[in-house]
Amino acid sequence: MRAAPMGEAILTGSLSARRDLLAWVGDRGVYVALVLLVAFNLVFTANFATVGNLRLQLIQVVPVAIVALGMALVIGTEGIDLSVGSTMAIAAALLPLYLGYGPWVAIPIALLAGGLVGLVNGGLVAFVGVQPIVATLGLLVAGRGIALVFAQGRLTELFDPTLTAIGTDRIAGIPITVLVAAAVAGVVGLVVRRTTFGRRVVAIGGNRGASVLAGLPVRRTLVVVYVVSGLLAALAGILDTARLSAADPSFVGLLIELSAITAVVVGGTPLSGGRVRILGTLAGALLMQLISATLIKHDLPDSTARMIAAAIIVAAVYLQRTRVAA
Amino acid sequence: MEVDEIEAPTPVLEVRDVSKRFLGVVALDQVSLALHPGEVHALVGENGAGKSTLIKVMTGVYQPDEGEIVYLTQPVTYTRPRDAQAAGISTIYQEVNLVPLLSVARNLFLGREPKNRLGLIDTGRMHREAADLLASYGISVDVRRPLRELGLGIQQMVAITRAVSTDARVVIMDEPTSSLEPREVERLFEVVNLLRARQVAVLYITHKLDEVFKLCQRVTVLRDGRLVHTGDVAAITRLRLVAAMLGRDAAEVQAHGVTSFGEEHQQRDDRLVLEARGLTRRHVLDGVSIGIRRGEVVGLAGLLGSGRTETAKAIFGAQPLDQGSVSVDGRPLRLGSPQAAIGAGIAMLPEDRKAEGIVPNLSVRENIVLAALPALTRAGFLSERRQDELVAAFIGRLRIKASSPDQPVAELSGGNQQKVLLARMLCLDPKVLVLDEPTRGIDVGAKAEVQSLIDDLAGKGLGVLLISSELEEVVEGSDAVVVLKDGVVVGTLGRDEIGEERIMELIAEAGRADAGGTDG
Numbered sequence: 001m002r003a004a005p006m007g008e009a010i011l012t013g014s015l016s017a018r019r020d021l022l023a024w025v026g027d028r029g030v031y032v033a034l035v036l037l038v039a040f041n042l043v044f045t046a047n048f049a050t051v052g053n054l055r056l057q058l059i060q061v062v063p064v065a066i067v068a069l070g071m072a073l074v075i076g077t078e079g080i081d082l083s084v085g086s087t088m089a090i091a092a093a094l095l096p097l098y099l100g101y102g103p104w105v106a107i108p109i110a111l112l113a114g115g116l117v118g119l120v121n122g123g124l125v126a127f128v129g130v131q132p133i134v135a136t137l138g139l140l141v142a143g144r145g146i147a148l149v150f151a152q153g154r155l156t157e158l159f160d161p162t163l164t165a166i167g168t169d170r171i172a173g174i175p176i177t178v179l180v181a182a183a184v185a186g187v188v189g190l191v192v193r194r195t196t197f198g199r200r201v202v203a204i205g206g207n208r209g210a211s212v213l214a215g216l217p218v219r220r221t222l223v224v225v226y227v228v229s230g231l232l233a234a235l236a237g238i239l240d241t242a243r244l245s246a247a248d249p250s251f252v253g254l255l256i257e258l259s260a261i262t263a264v265v266v267g268g269t270p271l272s273g274g275r276v277r278i279l280g281t282l283a284g285a286l287l288m289q290l291i292s293a294t295l296i297k298h299d300l301p302d303s304t305a306r307m308i309a310a311a312i313i314v315a316a317v318y319l320q321r322t323r324v325a326a
Numbered sequence: 327m328e329v330d331e332i333e334a335p336t337p338v339l340e341v342r343d344v345s346k347r348f349l350g351v352v353a354l355d356q357v358s359l360a361l362h363p364g365e366v367h368a369l370v371g372e373n374g375a376g377k378s379t380l381i382k383v384m385t386g387v388y389q390p391d392e393g394e395i396v397y398l399t400q401p402v403t404y405t406r407p408r409d410a411q412a413a414g415i416s417t418i419y420q421e422v423n424l425v426p427l428l429s430v431a432r433n434l435f436l437g438r439e440p441k442n443r444l445g446l447i448d449t450g451r452m453h454r455e456a457a458d459l460l461a462s463y464g465i466s467v468d469v470r471r472p473l474r475e476l477g478l479g480i481q482q483m484v485a486i487t488r489a490v491s492t493d494a495r496v497v498i499m500d501e502p503t504s505s506l507e508p509r510e511v512e513r514l515f516e517v518v519n520l521l522r523a524r525q526v527a528v529l530y531i532t533h534k535l536d537e538v539f540k541l542c543q544r545v546t547v548l549r550d551g552r553l554v555h556t557g558d559v560a561a562i563t564r565l566r567l568v569a570a571m572l573g574r575d576a577a578e579v580q581a582h583g584v585t586s587f588g589e590e591h592q593q594r595d596d597r598l599v600l601e602a603r604g605l606t607r608r609h610v611l612d613g614v615s616i617g618i619r620r621g622e623v624v625g626l627a628g629l630l631g632s633g634r635t636e637t638a639k640a641i642f643g644a645q646p647l648d649q650g651s652v653s654v655d656g657r658p659l660r661l662g663s664p665q666a667a668i669g670a671g672i673a674m675l676p677e678d679r680k681a682e683g684i685v686p687n688l689s690v691r692e693n694i695v696l697a698a699l700p701a702l703t704r705a706g707f708l709s710e711r712r713q714d715e716l717v718a719a720f721i722g723r724l725r726i727k728a729s730s731p732d733q734p735v736a737e738l739s740g741g742n743q744q745k746v747l748l749a750r751m752l753c754l755d756p757k758v759l760v761l762d763e764p765t766r767g768i769d770v771g772a773k774a775e776v777q778s779l780i781d782d783l784a785g786k787g788l789g790v791l792l793i794s795s796e797l798e799e800v801v802e803g804s805d806a807v808v809v810l811k812d813g814v815v816v817g818t819l820g821r822d823e824i825g826e827e828r829i830m831e832l833i834a835e836a837g838r839a840d841a842g843g844t845d846g
């Protein structure tokens with residue numbers, strides 16, 4: 001070939017440019033996708049830009065967002081927590097059992113249960129050395145069973161005014177559940193950016209062996225991370241239950257682990273750990289919510305939404321891989 | 327290069343002038359090697375000498391860039407390890423690669439199980455044949471038991487039997503005794519001798535000199551990808567073998583320096599800042615004791631696998647111990663906890679910078695302060711001002727070349743990464759430094775800087791334990807040298823006795839007396 005050297009140069013040049021682009025998309029693509037999707041909806045979806053609709057979208061994203069914030073920390077340590085949905089169910093099932101003592105007893109008990117689930121997960125991962133996916137798979141399966149035992153297999157309607165208020169009231173037009181999620185995001189973001197604990201999370205995810213040799217309390221940090229994930233899952237279960245005024249342990253949080261993992265990964269936190277993106281995680285959760293809402297608004301079934309979600313997960317993980325490779 | 331006359335019989339396997347490069351780095355340079363039937367041929371050399379590359383070229387894992395492999399007088403090209411195996415070249419790797427959950431018999435016949443008329447595995451016949459096969463090597467074991475229930479030695483024996491039962495003409499063994507009990511080693515030697523009697527050619531990779539002299543007839547030494555010696559075992563002394571491995575001519579060890587270490591350090595204090603006593607771990611360390619005074623650099627010498635890194639890690643609490651004690655300034659340390667070691671004033675530079683040192687995703691700044699985080703924390707929050715002060719001070723002091731403290735540490739050169747790790751240690755204001763290969767894989771300039779830094783730190787009264795596979799570094803950098811061999815301290819040299827020749831003698835001599843020892 002006559003122009004072979006030059007052609008080669010151009011080829012490698014374009015390859016690296018393509019890789020840079022892919023890396024950039026893997027890093028900030030979630031915001032681009034979110035903007036594009038909002039723009040699409042503004043143009044093509046009737047009644048999208050109404051206060052009512054935007055509020056609804058936010059309310060619906062709350063459980064996934066809260067669970068995903070805990071998941072982001074877990075994934076940051078190169079772990080994963082599959083038990084979050086079942087933890088939500090346990091929290092939901094415990095609420096009606098203790099509401100007789102008042103919501104300010106029932107809610108802490110439900111949260112405590114979530115923390116306990118996290119303690120078991122974290123103990124298995126940090127001290128027994130079980131792989132996170134296996135350790136948390138146990139409680140994914142067993143947790144919902146435990147919840148159904150607590151609830152005697154039934155959906156229980158709740159008539160507690162405080163709980164209902166938490167689930168449905170607004171402050172300055174913003175639903176309380178959304179405010180709670182925002183507060184949680186603020187705290188987790190602060191922890192990741194400014195505290196030693198946050199630094200330990202990414203160090204462990206980046207190189208666990210080096211973290212041990214640097215004298216970091218690796219095991220303790222791992223346990224705390226899983227406990228936080230359990231606590232946040234329980235909080236999401238409580239808010240969901242409050243919003244519906246009913247504890248439904250069979251369905252609350254079902255498959256939420258997948259949405260949460262998707263939100264985290266799409267948001268730029270690599271599954272291989274070592275980095276935590278809080279804002280990206282929120283954007284990821286919102287993106288997944290908007291995709292499903294958009295499809296429903298345009299009369300496409302939920303099944304299609306799931307397939308698209310799957311495609312997005314695969315694409316996001318692929319982009320993460322190119323970033324790591326580059 | 328010294329090559330003895332090649333003997334009369336035709337070699338069964340021959341490597342001719344083979345070179346292999348990886349991304350321009352030469353792993354093998356014009357290496358030739360001939361294996362004869364009925365001969366156990368030792369292949370020795372330090373880390374990175376090219377031993378594994380050579381095996382992989384011989385077994386088809388890699389293709390040579392130059393040169394050829396001649397097997398049974400025919401030039402051959404194997405593209406897959408399976409092809410080499412089918413042709414009769416069997417490899418037994420360090421880690422037994424069998425299926426632990428399957429029975430001994432199934433493992434022996436994996437992939438070539440005897441079948442009955444229905445095409446199903448003929449279990450009865452398989453068990454009988456397996457038992458017979460093992461019995462012919464003097465092994466009696468219930469072949470129906472899962473492999474993992476047996477000792478490592480037996481597992482190794484099953485692996486060898488399996489390798490040999492496929493009509494192997496050549497058997498390559500990669501450090502087969504590294505995880506065996508002395509009794510199992512004896513058994514392995516019997517099997518190897520049996521193979522020799524059956525005219526199999528054995529290539530025996532080892533770090534243990536005793537094994538070379540006890541088991542092997544010929545020996546080849548590789549260093550830095552080049553063949554530096556090949557010949558009869560009977561015709562070489564231990565000292566010359568060690569010298570060849572380490573790249574020294576025993577006769578002309580020079581007095582002049584090759585490193586940037588200065589004169590001997592002024593000892594300020596006669597009390598021990600660090601005292602390790604009787605560090606013992608089965609198969610790894612046996613009663614290692616080391617004392618370091620303030621301002622003293624103690625070198626730890628020994629061949630690869632002698633327990634240098636394990637000793638360092640044991641002192642730092644990162645290597646589980648069966649017995650032993652470590653104290654700093656006379657105060658005993660809780661063992662098995664790097665946190666406790668750091669708290670007591672010990673800081674360690676790990677041998678493997680990538681795997682145990684840097685956190686690649688974090689910035690230079692975050693890597694430097696990683697171990698010092700507790701001191702920079704107030705109520706859980708990181709004091710960014712103090713962090714930045716510390717980082718700026720160490721980047722300046724160690725002349726770390728980074729575009730900014732925010733640069734990911736993975737982008738730095740090896741030498742600068744090493745400086746980042748040194749800064750991480752020095753942030754802790756330690757009393758004792760444990761340096762495992764502080765200058766490995768870094769360029770000459772950085773090497774000199776690191777060496778003068780060690781001098782400087784010792785001058786300021788720190789106790790230093792210095793490990794290096796480069797003998798001159800240990801010799802010129804240390805005030806005392808502890809020589810390890812097979813997890814045992816075989817000698818301690820005071821300041822006036824330190825010398826490359828003396829260290830090599832100790833490595834070569836020791837063990838000759840107890841070479842036949844087989845306590846269980």
